Amino acid sequence: MSAEYATFGLAPAMRAGGVLVNGEYQVHRDFMDFIVDGRPLLFQLSDLDAVSPLASDVPPSIFTAQVRSLLLETDAPLPGGRYVIYGCPECEDLGCGAVTAVIDEEHGDFIWRDFAWQTDEHADLELNGYHGIGPFRFRGPEYRQALDSLLGPDSASPRRRVLLIGARVALLAKLAAALRTIGIGADITQDAEGVSADELRAYGAVAFGRAVAQQERAAVRRSFERAGVEVAYVDGLAPIVPLLVAQIEHALDRSPQEQRRLTRLVAADGEAGIEVTSPCRVRLTAYRLDRLFRTHAQEVFDGVLEAGRHRIALDARAVKGESFVVARTSGGVLVEAMAH
Structure with a gap:
């Protein structure tokens, strides 16, 4: 095995939700992606629609268990010392397919090797192995620090809630329903005056309809500024629900621009x-x-x-x-x- 080290890190990523042309919905998922040598590992796996086990919408106890698992503090969930690196964004069923790898600890280093696409308990490396990926050797302190940081008090979950402001109540109700269907909370209001700072901190974005006057928009911004809350502001392009959902999805993207x-x-x-x-x-x-x-x-x-x-x-x-x-x-x- 190569003695060269790869760098290991984590960064926010998302599986973009949306309302598709055929009327189907695609669920929004926020997760932490693995950054290997400065690039998301997911990008090396062709065009894979998947999320890591470090998803923000799983219960805290399960999230903690996933972190502990990657630190090898618990037994591997699959035979042969294999761990799920990326799985189905819609469910946790291995039958949908998952990228797995063997994780070993050697002389304080962590090694990810034998990547494969797996649909049942046993991986077939000959048939479904990712032969051009890995092995990766990570320095133990760097690897542990990155994963341990997810368990600290500062590892806040993303604010997946949107405040909708506009004149067309029926449109806003349809938009809110679509957002909730894909996993994004939404509330409708005329303004943010009198809303407590604690409530405003729940929002990651504010979406304005085209009919909202500049004076009203400025008042909403002042409310968030007084509360010390930074949010993304979305100016609705048109009264088209799938289009507005796409705009809001973009506004909620927390992944670093360079990644x-x-x-x-x-x-x-x-x-x-x-x-x-x-x-x-x-x-x-x-x-x-x-x-x-x-x-x-x-x-x-x-x-x-x-x-x-x-x-x-x-x-x-x-x-x-x-x-x-x-x-x-x-x-x-x-x-x-x-x-x-």
Whole structure:
């Protein structure tokens, strides 16, 4: 085994939720990703829609048990000393498939080796092994410090709650229902005056409808500033629920900018400009409002893009008039209005 060391760290990541064109919902999941040699390990596993066991929405006792497991303080959950590194974002069933690896401790170092895709109790390295990944040798103190930090009092959970402010109550109710369906809490109000600081601290984002005046927006911002709460502010592009959900998903993304896979979206003159940092599946959806303010949605691209910048021509009918483009990978969402 190579004596070279890899660096180990953790960083916030998310599995982006959303309302899809076919009417299905994709659940939002926040988790801590493993950063190996400065890059998310997940990005080395082709285009995998998965989360680590260190998810923020599991009960504290289970979260602690997952950390202790990775520190080898408990027995391996799978035969052969194997541990789940990434699993299904919708459930915990091994039958959906999971990335597993053997974790050993040697002379104070931690070693992750023999990565494999596993769908039952026993891994077939010959058939399903990730032969180009690992082994990784991590220095014990660095590895322990990163994982131990998750158990401290400062390891606050992400604020997955959104405050919705707007004039169209029926639209806000539909938006709140959609957000709750994908795992994001939502409340509706006209303003934030008189709301206690403790209540305001529960929110990670505030979404304004297009009809909310600048004076009202400023008053809401002052309320959060007085409470000492930093939130992301979302200016709703159009009264289209899936589009607004995508905007809010982007606002709630806590992952470091330099470790994101989808980093750029430009929409102009019937084209979309995309930039990704590693090979991944990208889906582009166009939304538009017609002259009667009816919503039309169309998936205009779905394919795997290599790392770099790409220009994608879009169906002219899908982006005429007042239209918007949503770019989505498993771990991120970007939204832009189409410039003509």
